[in-house]
Amino acid sequence: MLRWIALVLLLVLIGLQVKLWTGNGGVREVESLRASVKKQADDNxxxxxRNQALGADVDDLKHGEQAVEARARAELGLVKPGETFYQVVEKPGAASSVAPPPPSTPSNGP
Structure with a gap:
């Protein structure tokens, strides 16, 4: 009789182990959820x-004229009165190892 009880308990233990490792809510699912949570935390x-950088950019544009002027120069080609605009154009086919200057470089006139 004692052998039968030990055998039944052993079978129950084996069944619970199988459910723990392969069943719904088992070890595999928990590890998968942990990986998903870590990926989401990294994305967050x-x-x-990125949001903090954009917030700082918005704050600069709201409160600083220099940021607005820099954007206008870079994106719209702003040239102030009294400044002289110079643009350097390289000859076609001339290759140089030095990086070319930006397309428009306003400078203060004499």
Whole structure:
């Protein structure tokens, strides 16, 4: 009789182990969920940094004339009165190892 009880308990233990490792809510699913949570936390951290950078950019544009002027020069080609605009154009086919200057470089006139 004692042997039968030990055998039944052993079978129950084996059944519970199988359910633990392969069943719904088992070890595999928990590891998968942990990986998903870690990936989401990394994405959230990256997006938080991007949002902070964009917030700083918005604050600069709201409160600083220099940021607005820099954007206008870079994106719209702003040239102030009294400044002289110079553009350097290389000859076609002339290859140089030095990086070319930006397309428009306004400078203060004499």
């Amino acid at each position: 951290a990256r997006l938080l940094q």
